[in-house]
Amino acid sequence: MNMLLKILLLSLVVWAKPNSYVSVHTIVQQLPTGTTTNAIQFIEQDWNLAKQRAMQENKLIFVDVYASxxxxxxxxxxxxxxNKKVGDFFNQHFVNISIDAEKSIGPQVARYFGVTAYPTLVFTDGAGKPVLYAMGYMGTxxxxxxxxxxxDKLSATK
Incomplete structure (x- = not known):
């Protein structure tokens, strides 16, 4: 119930200040190069770069498909x-990409993954083939x- 109340309150804040998301998103994007944060480090809107890095580093790709x-x-x-624990784990094991489904390559990527709701979270192999996906908010x-x-799913197929 507590989480539901938080989501409801956050929804009201976003509704009252629709640009607040853009501000948070922009701040995260504008961190100076070399800045260390506890957060997941995302590639923004560059699907080809994510696939290239995943192949080079032999990692899965974590795709966050969202709407502003x-x-x-x-x-x-x-x-x-x-969250530090989430950031550390994701930065170590995955190439992370965040895609606004309504801008640039977003609509094309959203169609490719069959996105019907936001957020959609997808793990793919280096070639972009889906391994596992989920929709909706997730806590730590x-x-x-x-x-x-x-x-585990990837390990089971090897």
Whole structure:
């Protein structure tokens, strides 16, 4: 119930200040090069770069498909993705990409993954073939379980 109340309150804040998400997203994007944060480090909107790095580093790709107006997406970006444990795990094991489904290559990527709701979280292999996906907000424990399940699924197929 407590989480539901937080999401409801966050939704009201976003509704009252629709540009607040853009501000948070922009701040995360504008960190100086070499800045260390606890957050997941994302490639923004560059699907080809993500695939290239995943192949070079032999890692899965974690894809966050979001919309700028989406309250659960904002909650993921400001809470879950900022968690040190989540950031450390994802930065070590995955190439992470964040894609606004309504801009640039976003609509094409959203169609490719069959996105019907935001956020959609997808793990793919280096070629972009989906391994595991989920829709909706996840807290720290759930996203870490989801990530481990993707690694386990890949290991089981080898």
């Amino acid at each position: 107006w989406c309250p659960p997406c904002m909650l993921l970006k400001t809470k879950t993705f900022q 424990k759930d996203i870490l379980k989801f990530a481990q399940a993707a690694l």
